[in-house]
Amino acid sequence: MRNLYTWLCIFTTVCAAAAGDVLIALAMRRIGDLGEFRHKHGFLAVIARVLSSGALFGGIFFMAMAFFSNLIGLSWADLSLMGPASAALTFVTNALGAKFFLHENVDRRRWFATIFVCCGVLLLTRS
Amino acid sequence: MTLRKYLVLLAVVVFGSIGDAFLARGMKTAGSIDVHHLTHVFTALASPWIIIGIFCLLAFMSSYMTALSFADLTFVLPATAIGYVFMALLSRFWLHEHVSPQRWAGIVLITVGVGIVAGGPSRTEHPSKIDPSAEVSANAAGDRP
Numbered sequence: 001m002r003n004l005y006t007w008l009c010i011f012t013t014v015c016a017a018a019a020g021d022v023l024i025a026l027a028m029r030r031i032g033d034l035g036e037f038r039h040k041h042g043f044l045a046v047i048a049r050v051l052s053s054g055a056l057f058g059g060i061f062f063m064a065m066a067f068f069s070n071l072i073g074l075s076w077a078d079l080s081l082m083g084p085a086s087a088a089l090t091f092v093t094n095a096l097g098a099k100f101f102l103h104e105n106v107d108r109r110r111w112f113a114t115i116f117v118c119c120g121v122l123l124l125t126r127s
Numbered sequence: 128m129t130l131r132k133y134l135v136l137l138a139v140v141v142f143g144s145i146g147d148a149f150l151a152r153g154m155k156t157a158g159s160i161d162v163h164h165l166t167h168v169f170t171a172l173a174s175p176w177i178i179i180g181i182f183c184l185l186a187f188m189s190s191y192m193t194a195l196s197f198a199d200l201t202f203v204l205p206a207t208a209i210g211y212v213f214m215a216l217l218s219r220f221w222l223h224e225h226v227s228p229q230r231w232a233g234i235v236l237i238t239v240g241v242g243i244v245a246g247g248p249s250r251t252e253h254p255s256k257i258d259p260s261a262e263v264s265a266n267a268a269g270d271r272p
Contacts, residue, residue, distance in 0.1 A: 021200055021204075022200065024191075024192060024195060025195045025199075025200040028192055028195035028196040029195070029196075031196060032196060033196050033197045034192070034193050034196040034197075035131060035132075035193070035196075035197065037196075050192070056192075063188075067184075068168055070150075071150065071154060071168055071171065072168055074150065074151055074154040075154050075157065075158070075168075075171075083147060083151075084211070087208075087211075090204075091204055091205070091208075094200055094201070094204055095201050095204075097200075098199065098200045098201045099201075102199075102200060103251070104199045104200065104201050104251045105199075105251040106201050107247075109243055109244065109246070109247045110201045110202070110205070110244055110247065112240070112243050113205040113240040113241070113243040113244035114201070114204075114205055114240070115240075116205075116236050116237070116239050116240030116243065117204075117205045117208040117236070117237050117240035117241070119233075119236050120208075120211070120232075120233040120234065120235070120236030120237035120238075120239075120240060121208070121211060121233065121237065122233070123229055123230065123232050123233030123236060124211055124215065124230055124233040124234070124237075
């Protein structure tokens, strides 16, 4: 039964982390390069600009959900299972989210990179 | 990609890995959480390991947001996966743990994946980002006889 709960936690972590990543990436894309923005307008203007983004707060909400789900999962399972399993699955869901919601150019090169990293993380877990 | 941008990606890797390790340590000392009392997870927030882990993850979050401001999500995520390689190399050469051939194969795959994505462009340029005034003047120049 604990195994089921652990995988439920991994599933929740993956979905919430992907939603959080996509929303935060959307917010940061709308804001633009923070380094350039800081050079032009100063550090306080960067903070004000970042905190005025609604998508960012949505992203942080989902990241917090992923954080607590991960924390609960860590109390049941080892980091060596929770960490890589959720990370490997998050790579794939994020690539899909980036392609369909952020309209990023997820070309063959990025799919290969995602699959290589995903397989590598799984090999690290299973050994 | 400038040196500053590579340093931001390095900060994502370092703070993310250390933060996760502190959280895992904290949750092991806090003990197992009962399914019927999930709110007990908040009591774990009093653990010093968890507090240090949260501070590391806040640093991770700010560097991650900075990275996403200049690069695509599908670039940042595989590029920062090199953290898994650092963790495995640290465990082998610093903690003298045994790293199996399967784990070395995993390290090679991640390194190849990072190499593939790092060789490509970091940002997708959307048509809406192109300066409209420049586009209008270019069209006007093209319309001239």
